[in-house]
Amino acid sequence: MKALSMSVNGLRLNERIQSMAEIGEIGLTGVCRLAHSPEDKEGVLQVKKWMDSIGLVTTIDHFGNLIGRMNGIANDEPVLMIGSHIDSQPYGGKYDGALGVLGALEVLQTLREQNIEPKRPIVLVAFADEEGSRFNKGLFGVRGMLGKLEEGELDRRDKNGMTRREALIEFGCDPEKFHESIYDPARIAAFLELHIEQGPVLESKNEPIGIVTGISGPLWMTVEIEGVAGHAGSVPMGMRQDALVGAAKVIVKLNELAQEIPKAPTVSTVGSLQVFPDSRNIIPEKVTFTVDLRDVDEARRDKIEYVLRQEIEKIANEHSLTYTISEDTRSEPRFCNENILHIMKEESEKMGLTPPELMSGPFHDSLEMSYVCDYGMIFVRSKDGISHNPKEYSSPEDIALGAELLYKTVYRMACQ
Numbered sequence: 001m002k003a004l005s006m007s008v009n010g011l012r013l014n015e016r017i018q019s020m021a022e023i024g025e026i027g028l029t030g031v032c033r034l035a036h037s038p039e040d041k042e043g044v045l046q047v048k049k050w051m052d053s054i055g056l057v058t059t060i061d062h063f064g065n066l067i068g069r070m071n072g073i074a075n076d077e078p079v080l081m082i083g084s085h086i087d088s089q090p091y092g093g094k095y096d097g098a099l100g101v102l103g104a105l106e107v108l109q110t111l112r113e114q115n116i117e118p119k120r121p122i123v124l125v126a127f128a129d130e131e132g133s134r135f136n137k138g139l140f141g142v143r144g145m146l147g148k149l150e151e152g153e154l155d156r157r158d159k160n161g162m163t164r165r166e167a168l169i170e171f172g173c174d175p176e177k178f179h180e181s182i183y184d185p186a187r188i189a190a191f192l193e194l195h196i197e198q199g200p201v202l203e204s205k206n207e208p209i210g211i212v213t214g215i216s217g218p219l220w221m222t223v224e225i226e227g228v229a230g231h232a233g234s235v236p237m238g239m240r241q242d243a244l245v246g247a248a249k250v251i252v253k254l255n256e257l258a259q260e261i262p263k264a265p266t267v268s269t270v271g272s273l274q275v276f277p278d279s280r281n282i283i284p285e286k287v288t289f290t291v292d293l294r295d296v297d298e299a300r301r302d303k304i305e306y307v308l309r310q311e312i313e314k315i316a317n318e319h320s321l322t323y324t325i326s327e328d329t330r331s332e333p334r335f336c337n338e339n340i341l342h343i344m345k346e347e348s349e350k351m352g353l354t355p356p357e358l359m360s361g362p363f364h365d366s367l368e369m370s371y372v373c374d375y376g377m378i379f380v381r382s383k384d385g386i387s388h389n390p391k392e393y394s395s396p397e398d399i400a401l402g403a404e405l406l407y408k409t410v411y412r413m414a415c416q
């Protein structure tokens with residue numbers, strides 16, 4: 001790769017990522033900033049301070065989104081929106097989300113320092129609760145802002161029994177005033193997001209950054225299986241209705257189903273499981289677990305879901321169990337805008353790069369934005385493909401390249 005003169009300040013960006021990681025840090029490299037938590041709030045206030053320092057007009061809306069606006073020459077034009085999220089998984093890393101918010105901040109600061117006034121306004125958003133880990137439903141801030149919350153969402157509880165409503169109020173939001181925080185989609189021209197890849201593809205191709213072509217649709221379900229409790233020492237094996245044995249069979253089956261078509265990118269995961277009453281000498285009475293199923297091909301994903309539901313029925317009958325399946329999230333694959341892809345390709349060529357195009361398995365705030373405007377995404381290489389873990393790592397050099405491409409794309413879309 002030829003030496004490149006950069007517009008953005010990669011050192012400043014990487015320093016900010018490191019200092020954000022001190023908020024809610026776990027161990028040496030991990031981060032825990034759960035949505036609407038005190039750590040999340042501290043993070044929001046830190047980013048707000050940085051936004052204020054470069055003269056953005058900042059607000060924190062009633063969903064907990066942090067919004068910073070840079071006015072444009074034609075200030076009534078629909079805005080170019082950029083950003084990501086700063087909440088994290090409970091045992092997360094320092095780059096997921098933070099890179100997109102702080103990378104966008106770096107882009108705006110660079111425009112300021114170069115005395116470039118954008119033609120249209122540019123709005124940086126740090127969206128609230130992208131991860132969905134605390135209340136088991138993600139993309140909260142972006143959906144809230146676009147008026148797409150579902151009924152009952154505020155009554156969802158975290159592991160300590162706190163409702164989303166209570167957490168929002170503690171954060172400083174007023175759920176009664178959500179209507180004041182709706183962002184008219186007609187005011188958004190396009191959305192750009194910089195994010196770590198969270199997978200091994202770029203590393204395997206030895207490329208620092210990639211251009212995203214679309215996001216494959218996640219299907220999230222919660223399965224609850226109920227049997228009958230009994231003493232582990234006295235109930236004979238043939239007479240048991242063990243909910244955990246049933247759940248175990250379902251989990252193995254789901255794993256097999258996702259691998260049935262050898263080259264398909266289908267992925268399935270059970271990542272959370274609760275056993276009741278969770279005692280070593282009681283036969284499990286009730287098991288609740290999550291299902292996460294993704295594919296770029298929606299029809300193929302739906303077929304796996306159909307077979308899975310049949311298998312659950314079969315396994316439940318076999319073990320005399322009852323069950324319920326509830327759907328938490330169902331979205332379709334969403335493809336990036338061709339023009340934005342084209343701009344990104346051109347600009348990266350000028351940087352001497354040939355970033356591969358790739359689909360995103362994980363979803364992002366971009367997924368929701370895709371329903372109201374054109375969107376584009378840039379991925380930065382993840383070491384060993386690891387994410388949602390303290391081992392998450394992207395090199396300062398790769399991060400700077402990702403931010404530089406974001407800068408050049410923003411310049412083309414909002415300043416020319």
Ligand SMILES: [Zn+2]
Binds near residue numbers: 085097130
């Ligand atoms: Zn993320």
